Amino acid sequence: MSKLRVAVIGAKGRIGSEAVRAVSAADDLELVAALGRGDRLETLAESGAQVVVELTHPDSVMANLEYCVGQGIHAVVGTTGWTDDRLARLGTALDAAPGTGVLIAPNFSIGAVLTMAFAQQAARWFESVEVVELHHPNKADAPSGTATRTAQLIAAARAAAGSPPQPDATVTALDGARGADVDGVPVHSVRLRGLLAHQEVLLGGEGETLTIRHDSLHHSSFMPGVLLGVRRVVHTPGLTFGLEHFLDLG
Amino acid sequence: MSKLRVAVIGAKGRIGSEAVRAVSAADDLELVAALGRGDRLETLAESGAQVVVELTHPDSVMANLEYCVGQGIHAVVGTTGWTDDRLARLGTALDAAPGTGVLIAPNFSIGAVLTMAFAQQAARWFESVEVVELHHPNKADAPSGTATRTAQLIAAARAAAGSPPQPDATVTALDGARGADVDGVPVHSVRLRGLLAHQEVLLGGEGETLTIRHDSLHHSSFMPGVLLGVRRVVHTPGLTFGLEHFLDLG
């Protein structure tokens, strides 16, 4: 079997260099180019890349992708900052390049993506749902973006199913005890030396609870998701938003 | 809105009496009959029951269901002992009663059913998967039936996806340390005073783990699943095997 030819743009960053390592280590992939800031995009076509892993910056991602799509090179994108406008512009480019696929993934951790997907599926079947996220104490924001997103997805799933408000008989509370309210879902942020990034979704019904917990113990946890994206995007023309669409859920 | 008329057969057993209580407490359901051993099945039709909750014994369940289906009464069945033969016989009865639905649920706990469903969905995306189940120390079998079933479903999902064997460099082990082997999935059984029934599915990949945990803290945990079955079976003609089909997964 011939190997899939892969290039990385943004190859000098922390995630980018992990991606270079992961692509190089995969038996079915061949790293054909690794571009840093200032390198010429033409290298991508010259190297024969079939897929590009795009890990740069919102300022450069559009130009990078328009080049790739124009060349019929598939792309797996970790760079953020996608507005409706930008997505529309990318869609137009893709319409003109049938057969070319782009995956934009706000989160490459398969565990985090599954946690959100399962939380959404389970949310309507339990009376109570809360989110506890735990991170190292150097984190600047609370709750984490992932926890806020998870709570929003849970709230939307419950709203769509017509779930009643969560039961809560609290009368007397210390300020903050019941967490932050994200669309009606309490979210609690723990900051603890020794931790990296962890999240727990707790669901409770009569006589039982279901807990979905994701522990990210090392930054390399993004790599299996990146490689999965690379392997699938070549068979998935058009725009895919979110790694969950490549996980054969349901 | 008129209430759905529900009867319980096997109403004197522990689960049966919980079902009687739960149906009576539900705003949208009306308990119209509660039969114990020796009571006449004809009472079901006479009471105007639209749905029967069947919680008896493998010896009596076939006769009970053939009566119900013959009368166009839907059924939600917790009684076990279903062979291919028995299922075929029930299918024939249902063919003759279009519009009538039967749900057979080996497990009515929504949390347990979701745990199995999520474990199956996640199994192929992680290198390692193990199951830890924890029960009270009066339990006679290890692993629990649910844990064995969960491990089998995990193994089947991995086989279907072509997953390689799990990594395990163990060279020296005390007997039993690595758990029981269920189709290649290690299963560990903890027995602890104070517990009821708990199960954890641990999945691990590069730099991250995903844990799905179900805690059953009271026998009433079966009731939301029974009520869900009652409400859905009236709109689901034919035979449905497993509560997961009523949970809108995927």
Added chain:
Amino acid sequence: MSKLRVAVIGAKGRIGSEAVRAVSAADDLELVAALGRGDRLETLAESGAQVVVELTHPDSVMANLEYCVGQGIHAVVGTTGWTDDRLARLGTALDAAPGTGVLIAPNFSIGAVLTMAFAQQAARWFESVEVVELHHPNKADAPSGTATRTAQLIAAARAAAGSPPQPDATVTALDGARGADVDGVPVHSVRLRGLLAHQEVLLGGEGETLTIRHDSLHHSSFMPGVLLGVRRVVHTPGLTFGLEHFLDLG
């Protein structure tokens, strides 16, 4: 071996009736009296009780204990409402009855008492400590009294050891995300249908975390502590405040 003769006052309440059951079931104890409201205290001496389990009300506990101590009957007390004044009055009574012991226990759950003891011992050895308590949603206060007490004990242990403030780089936070502040220890309160009473103390240092978790799954969890108190108080003259003193810690 002759059995220890035990009486229960407040025997009709929920905890009291559990105590009656537990004393009756213990091989080394004999239940000689079970008093409810309005019953004569003299019954205690007439029954030959050596130890009384006092589970009544702050309004009656002083009179009950003064009677017992006056008769040389040991006591295990679960009733709350102890002020310095009341403790002093009880101390005076005990001074006049050398050899008689009284245990006052704000919490009879051995697991909860050990959780607090271990949290105190561990608190100074980790940079970060937070408390998460999880209860059923019918609870009126947040945090729970036990969690507040645990956080206060942790804070006191850290102050005594000269621990610096906990690291926390949070700059942007949703209201409540970082929990309630109890003497500098963040406390988070989860309310979930299906739970009873649970508490987790999380401690984190460089590269590691230590978690102490107590799960109370049934109200009977108080009984082993009550029985332990009964057996030990007869050998422990004077006033003992807190079950931890009977647990041979350290």
Added chain:
Amino acid sequence: MSKLRVAVIGAKGRIGSEAVRAVSAADDLELVAALGRGDRLETLAESGAQVVVELTHPDSVMANLEYCVGQGIHAVVGTTGWTDDRLARLGTALDAAPGTGVLIAPNFSIGAVLTMAFAQQAARWFESVEVVELHHPNKADAPSGTATRTAQLIAAARAAAGSPPQPDATVTALDGARGADVDGVPVHSVRLRGLLAHQEVLLGGEGETLTIRHDSLHHSSFMPGVLLGVRRVVHTPGLTFGLEHFLDLG
């Protein structure tokens, strides 16, 4: 305040180089020497070291310590292989050097040491105790040495308290399901990609459970224990075996 002068022997190994880093980073310590294989021991005295961190090999540790004790240099020792014989020999050396202290620590992780200490304290107060240890799948032995040691300490504490055997009604079991038997304490070993080193002690009694969990997420977790040893050993003449003696427990 003048800084404590510290040397590291075995400074080139993985743990040794972490120790060099940690000593250098501590405000109250000064790294005065870092010896690798073949370096002259005399450097230690010449550098003015007051404490040596010994992280070499069973073959060299005795000679290294005899040199240090002879010079009145305190030592913190992570090297293993201590027999009664060797300990006696070291004791004799220390008798001749009053005021000099040596700490031998089989485990420098404060979290692991506290887990063992708490498990011992709690073991007799619960009917059931089991150990679950979880490690990366490259580990060669199962259970881990720490888990085996923990189970042995639990078993010894229960034997000393006259605890009855654990309740276990298992009649039918798959081979291995109930774990390995270490002195009557079941130990379960999970091997999962993504994990480092984790251990859970589960204790259960009537209506409640207590769980003590230690997560080691990075090899740097040993360093706070090493630094604690360095600071304390200078005030603790003679031989101390085990970091728990420096943790002010009880």
